[in-house]
Amino acid sequence: MSDKTILRALRGEVLPTPPVWMMRQAGRYLPEYRATRAQAGDFLSLCYNSELAAEVTLQPIRRYGFDAAILFADILLLPQALGVDLWFETGEGPRMSTTTTPAELAALKGCDDIHDTLAPIYETVRILRRELPSETTLIGFAGAPWTVATYMIAGHGTRDQGPAHALKATDRATFAGIIDRLTEATVEYLAKQVEAGAEVVKLFDSWAGSLKGQDFEDFAVAPTARIIAELKARFPGLPVIAFPREAGEGYVGFAKKTGADCVAIDNSVSADWAAAHVQKDGCVQGNLDPRHMVTGGDALVEATREVVRAFSKGPHIFNLGHGITPDADPENVALMVETIRKG
Numbered sequence: 001m002s003d004k005t006i007l008r009a010l011r012g013e014v015l016p017t018p019p020v021w022m023m024r025q026a027g028r029y030l031p032e033y034r035a036t037r038a039q040a041g042d043f044l045s046l047c048y049n050s051e052l053a054a055e056v057t058l059q060p061i062r063r064y065g066f067d068a069a070i071l072f073a074d075i076l077l078l079p080q081a082l083g084v085d086l087w088f089e090t091g092e093g094p095r096m097s098t099t100t101t102p103a104e105l106a107a108l109k110g111c112d113d114i115h116d117t118l119a120p121i122y123e124t125v126r127i128l129r130r131e132l133p134s135e136t137t138l139i140g141f142a143g144a145p146w147t148v149a150t151y152m153i154a155g156h157g158t159r160d161q162g163p164a165h166a167l168k169a170t171d172r173a174t175f176a177g178i179i180d181r182l183t184e185a186t187v188e189y190l191a192k193q194v195e196a197g198a199e200v201v202k203l204f205d206s207w208a209g210s211l212k213g214q215d216f217e218d219f220a221v222a223p224t225a226r227i228i229a230e231l232k233a234r235f236p237g238l239p240v241i242a243f244p245r246e247a248g249e250g251y252v253g254f255a256k257k258t259g260a261d262c263v264a265i266d267n268s269v270s271a272d273w274a275a276a277h278v279q280k281d282g283c284v285q286g287n288l289d290p291r292h293m294v295t296g297g298d299a300l301v302e303a304t305r306e307v308v309r310a311f312s313k314g315p316h317i318f319n320l321g322h323g324i325t326p327d328a329d330p331e332n333v334a335l336m337v338e339t340i341r342k343g
């Protein structure tokens with residue numbers, strides 16, 4: 001059994017000091033990230049340049065000694081590998097060709113045909129397993145089908161996921177077909193990451209909170225459960241983190257329903273609530289408000305201690321409730337890590 005702290009927490013151990021990493025820890029708040037991104041040319045070129053993607057993954061590990069590194073890539077590379085056009089508009093985020101009709105669904109590539117496009121991502125994982133310190137856990141990831149589908153259906157990011165909800169209402173078969181194709185492709189994508197050396201995988205369902213009632217069961221819980229079951233059948237004991245962001249009461253029982261080893265918690269719920277209702281079933285990850293990385297000071301120290309205290313009776317991986325933002329101050333990250341480790 002590995003004694004890496006993240007893996008111990010994922011097995012359900014309660015550690016005296018929670019292990020820590022941050023969503024988007026390799027990102028624009030770091031000057032060294034901005035320099036490497038400029039060297040690569042643009043964001044997508046950075047994702048597909050294995051040497052440079054490994055370099056930006058390692059940067060926050062060198063600076064802060066985080067307990068985990070997360071592969072540098074993006075959840076939208078998988079639809080790109082399925083044949084969708086993807087580009088990033090500066091300052092505006094991702095843009096894609098839309099998939100909303102039976103013909104466009106039928107035109108997507110098969111799940112075995114994604115690996116040519118994604119080969120550089122697997123190479124990044126292999127480089128990282130060689131270069132990471134022996135105590136650092138390597139996390140691979142993918143988007144959950146619903147969240148990825150919201151981008152494929154709209155062609156861009158949306159506040160309310162309106163186009164995806166509309167397709168679900170008007171052409172359920174095509175909508176469900178997109179979810180199924182993504183579910184199958186995600187299994188193959190994550191399986192290759194694990195074969196290349198990812199020790200944990202995380203599923204990002206950033207828009208899970210807009211699925212209500214039975215839709216949440218059908219399109220957040222069920223695809224996640226299927227992906228986890230298929231991965232664990234191939235890789236027994238593989239730890240999985242699920243992040244059904246803003247699921248609210250949907251967090252309750254999510255680990256049991258999906259087979260996830262850890263549920264990541266956003267900051268729309270309090271740490272005390274999550275400790276009582278989610279951590280009772282196993283490991284949780286979260287949930288400091290990322291705005292503290294911008295504002296810092298005593299409030300950051302107090303809020304960090306509060307998250308540590310609230311989750312101290314069960315297995316816990318310290319993280320933010322969502323990704324660190326580009327306007328964050330790197331000094332505040334250092335203060336957070338020091339507060340966690342020194343009390």
Ligand SMILES: Cc1c2[nH]c(c1CCC(=O)O)Cc1[nH]c(c(CCC(=O)O)c1C)Cc1[nH]c(c(CCC(=O)O)c1C)Cc1[nH]c(c(C)c1CCC(=O)O)C2
Nearest residue numbers: 023024025026027043070071072073074075093204206323
């Ligand atoms: C929805 C989503 C995406 N990507 C991701 C999600 C789910 C998590 C979340 O809710 O944030 C996940 C993601 N994106 C990125 C990672 C790498 C690992 C990490 O450091 O966490 C991960 C895990 C790099 C990235 N992905 C992106 C950046 C910024 C790109 C840049 O350097 O300009 C990074 C570091 C771009 C991206 N990628 C995406 C959007 C909407 C954007 C634009 C918004 C933005 O600019 O922050 C899609």
